[in-house]
Amino acid sequence: MKEKQKNKIVYIGNFKRWWSTETYIAKSFEDLGWKVKRIQEDEFKPEDAIKECEDAKFLLWTRTWVEKIHLVEEVLSKIKIPSVSWHLDLYFGLDREKELKLPFWKCDYVFTADGGHQEEFKKLGINHYFLSPGVYKKDCYFGEKDKKWKGKDIVFLGSYYYHPEWQYRKILIEWLHKTYKDRFVLVGADQVYFIKGRCWGKDKNNLFASIPVIMGDSLYSPNYWSDRVPETIGRGGFLIHPRVPGLEKEYRYYKDLIPYNYGDFKTLKEIIDYYIEADDERNKIRKQGMEWVKTHHTWEHKINYILKILEVEMLYV
Numbered sequence: 001m002k003e004k005q006k007n008k009i010v011y012i013g014n015f016k017r018w019w020s021t022e023t024y025i026a027k028s029f030e031d032l033g034w035k036v037k038r039i040q041e042d043e044f045k046p047e048d049a050i051k052e053c054e055d056a057k058f059l060l061w062t063r064t065w066v067e068k069i070h071l072v073e074e075v076l077s078k079i080k081i082p083s084v085s086w087h088l089d090l091y092f093g094l095d096r097e098k099e100l101k102l103p104f105w106k107c108d109y110v111f112t113a114d115g116g117h118q119e120e121f122k123k124l125g126i127n128h129y130f131l132s133p134g135v136y137k138k139d140c141y142f143g144e145k146d147k148k149w150k151g152k153d154i155v156f157l158g159s160y161y162y163h164p165e166w167q168y169r170k171i172l173i174e175w176l177h178k179t180y181k182d183r184f185v186l187v188g189a190d191q192v193y194f195i196k197g198r199c200w201g202k203d204k205n206n207l208f209a210s211i212p213v214i215m216g217d218s219l220y221s222p223n224y225w226s227d228r229v230p231e232t233i234g235r236g237g238f239l240i241h242p243r244v245p246g247l248e249k250e251y252r253y254y255k256d257l258i259p260y261n262y263g264d265f266k267t268l269k270e271i272i273d274y275y276i277e278a279d280d281e282r283n284k285i286r287k288q289g290m291e292w293v294k295t296h297h298t299w300e301h302k303i304n305y306i307l308k309i310l311e312v313e314m315l316y317v
Helices: 021-031 046-053 066-078 095-101 118-123 168-183 201-210 228-234 265-277 279-296 299-314
Strands: 008-013 035-040 058-061 083-087 109-112 128-130 154-157 184-187 213-215 239-242 258-260
Touching: 008 021, 008 046, 021 035, 021 299, 035 046, 046 066, 058 066, 083 299, 109 299, 118 128, 154 168, 154 201, 168 184, 168 265, 213 265, 228 239, 228 279, 239 265, 258 265, 265 279
Parallel strands: 008 035, 008 058, 058 083, 083 109, 109 128, 154 184, 154 213, 213 239, 239 258
Antiparallel strands: none
């Protein structure tokens, strides 16, 4: 049996993309002084992962591939350290709700960005903790204006073809396109009115520095929002986002972002038109929001919350 390492974790996830959530989380653990053994979820042997867990403090898992879940299930059945799963998506109310029976949800500790279904998690026997999404600390900086975005005043960064249970996304994008025409742009990989290709890394910071108004959206569920919120605000973007119960507990309306009511397009147009012209006020909110995220909502803050929950048990591991 290997001797325990003070600050080692085994992390199963998708690390093939440098911009993946798992990559940013792993880097954040390392920035906090942890050693992270990355294990690619779809390309590993269970016996190798089990061996790596012998001298680790806990196993962390962010799931991507359902068809490869049996590999991790074998690992979970044989390790003697705490298992932690961490996911940013919503499951209740969607077709994917049936996946709540998978082993991912049977880890010793389960952290997700869904803070609105605690009783439902409890009834399923899931030891669930709400943990809102974050952003990589080193990505929290103001980008430079990029001339390719000249003439664009409003942008939505994300998918047009979204969850079929949530049609508001398409309604919002169609309204923005109809209302603002060429001043609006949809940026993503599978879009109808779009700049081809995805936008990651410094290109995202530069986009947020170049376009005055960034539109937000997320599957509606109380106490749930996507990582679009910290990603946009933390990278210096001026975000307009629908009101979601619980969002106001973690972000300051009119200081970090501007809220509006779902479907109130008359008011939304007034808000957009005002802030496109209000450069000083908009930039003040951008600065306030970035500082708020840097001091409250980086991945390091989220990791520290997890470590606090695990602290007592890890003393004996």
